[in-house]
Amino acid sequence: MKAGIVGLPNVGKSTLFNCLSNAKAQSANFPFCTIEPNIGVVNVPDPRLEKLESLVNPERVLPATVEIVDIAGLVKGASKGEGLGNQFLANIRETDAILHVLRCFDNDNIVHVDGNVNPIRDKETIDMELQLKDLETVDKKLEKVKRAAKTGNKDAQKEEAVLLQIKAALEAGTSVRALEFSEDDYEDFVKPAQFITEKPVMYVCNVDEGSAVSGNEYVEKVREAVKDEKAEVLVLAVGTEADINELEDYEERQMFLSDIGLDEPGSSKLIRAAYKLLNQQTYFTAGVKEVRAWTVNIGATAPQAAGVIHSDFEKGFIRAEVIGYEDYVTYGSESKVKEAGKMRVEGKNYIVKDGDVMHFLFNV
Numbered sequence: 132m133k134a135g136i137v138g139l140p141n142v143g144k145s146t147l148f149n150c151l152s153n154a155k156a157q158s159a160n161f162p163f164c165t166i167e168p169n170i171g172v173v174n175v176p177d178p179r180l181e182k183l184e185s186l187v188n189p190e191r192v193l194p195a196t197v198e199i200v201d202i203a204g205l206v207k208g209a210s211k212g213e214g215l216g217n218q219f220l221a222n223i224r225e226t227d228a229i230l231h232v233l234r235c236f237d238n239d240n241i242v243h244v245d246g247n248v249n250p251i252r253d254k255e256t257i258d259m260e261l262q263l264k265d266l267e268t269v270d271k272k273l274e275k276v277k278r279a280a281k282t283g284n285k286d287a288q289k290e291e292a293v294l295l296q297i298k299a300a301l302e303a304g305t306s307v308r309a310l311e312f313s314e315d316d317y318e319d320f321v322k323p324a325q326f327i328t329e330k331p332v333m334y335v336c337n338v339d340e341g342s343a344v345s346g347n348e349y350v351e352k353v354r355e356a357v358k359d360e361k362a363e364v365l366v367l368a369v370g371t372e373a374d375i376n377e378l379e380d381y382e383e384r385q386m387f388l389s390d391i392g393l394d395e396p397g398s399s400k401l402i403r404a405a406y407k408l409l410n411q412q413t414y415f416t417a418g419v420k421e422v423r424a425w426t427v428n429i430g431a432t433a434p435q436a437a438g439v440i441h442s443d444f445e446k447g448f449i450r451a452e453v454i455g456y457e458d459y460v461t462y463g464s465e466s467k468v469k470e471a472g473k474m475r476v477e478g479k480n481y482i483v484k485d486g487d488v489m490h491f492l493f494n495v
C-alpha cells in the first residue's frame with residue numbers, strides 16, 4: 132500500500148517528501164523539477180511502540196512502515212498529455228491514496244505556474260485533470276460493454292448503468308469517491324476500473340513558518356471548499372520542516388520545532404494520517420528478541436494478520452493469544468496480564484483491533 136504526493140508543479144511536493152523520508156528527493160524552485168517518481172519507505176511514528184519497548188526491553192524494535200511516492204507536478208491539460216501528463220497520471224494510478232499538496236504560502240520568489248497563490252483554483256485544476264482521465268477510462272469501458280448490453284446480456288447492462296452514472300458525475304465535476312454504489316456494483320464494476328478519483332484523498336496545506344500552528348486565510352478557504360468531502364485537511368510548514376529535518380541532532384530538532392510552536396513534527400502527524408487513509412492499522416508482537424509493529428488492513432481477521440508475518444502462519448493458523456494494548460500497559464508484562472486473566476484466546480474469525488499485542492499458534 133502506498134500514498135502518492137500529488138499537486139501542481141513547484142508547490143512543495145518533493146520538499147514534503149524530504150520531510151517524511153530519508154530518501155532524498157531533488158527539490159528546487161522551478162516547475163517540473165521532479166519527473167521520475169521518488170519512492171520512500173517511511174516509519175510510522177507510534178508512541179505505543181516506545182512504551183512496549185520500555186516494558187519488554189527487547190534486542191530490537193521495528194516500527195510499521197508506509198510507502199510514500201513523490202510524483203511529478205500536474206498542470207492544466209495533463210489528461211491530454213500536457214507536461215508529460217499521461218505518464219504522471221499513470222504514476223498516480225499506481226498509488227492507493229492521494230496526498231494532495233496545496234500551496235498556501237506567499238513568497239514572490241517561488242514561481243507559481245498559474246501566476247498567483249490560490250489553493251482553491253489549484254485544487255480544482257488538479258481535480259479536473261484527474262476527473263478527465265477517469266472520464267477517458269469510463270468511455271473506454273462503455274465502448275466495450277455497449278454491444279453486449281444491447282444484445283441483452285444482463286451483467287453488461289448492469290455495468291453500463293453504473294458506468295453511465297459515473298460518466299455523468301465526472302462530467303459534472305464530481306469525483307468517483309463521492310458516489311454511492313451497492314456493494315456488488317462496487318466490487319464488480321467500480322473497484323476493478325481503478326478510477327483515480329476514487330482513491331481516498333487528504334489535503335496538505337503547505338504554509339509559511341508563522342502559520343504552522345493555526346494555519347492562515349488560505350487554509351480557511353481550503354477547509355471551507357472541501358468541507359463536504361469528509362477529507363482530512365492537514366496544515367504543514369513544509370519548507371521549515373524540511374530544514375529542521377536536515378538537522379542531525381534530535382535535541383536541536385525538538386528545539387526548532389518548539390520555536391515554531393510544535394511539540395512533534397507535522398510530518399509525523401501526516402504519516403499517521405496517511406496510514407489511516409490507506410485503511411491500515413497496527414498490531415504488535417512483543418518478545419525479548421523483538422518488539423514489532425505489523426500492518427494490517429482495518430477489518431482483517433486473526434489469520435490474515437498472521438499471514439502478514441508469514442503465509443504459513445495463515446495457512447496453519449490454530450488460534451491467537453491476544454492482549455489489548457491498554458491491558459499490556461496496565462499490567463506491565465505478558466505474565467502479569469495472564470495472571471490477571473486478561474489474555475484472550477481468539478479463533479479464526481476474530482477481527483483484529485488496532486494495538487492488539489498478538490501471539491499466533493499454528494502448525495505447518
Ligand SMILES: Nc1ncnc2c1ncn2[C@@H]1O[C@H](COP(=O)(O)OP(=O)(O)OP(=O)(O)O)[C@@H](O)[C@H]1O
Nearest residue numbers: 140141142143144145146158159163164165204370
Ligand atoms: N512552505 C514553503 N515556503 C517557502 N518555500 C517553500 C515552501 N515549501 C516549498 N518551498 C520551496 O518551493 C520550491 C519548490 O519545491 P519542490 O521542489 O518541493 O516543489 P514540487 O512540488 O516538488 O515541484 P515539481 O512539481 O517541479 O517537482 C523549493 O524551492 C522549495 O524550497
Ligand SMILES: [Mg+2]
Nearest residue numbers: 144145164165
Ligand atoms: Mg518535485
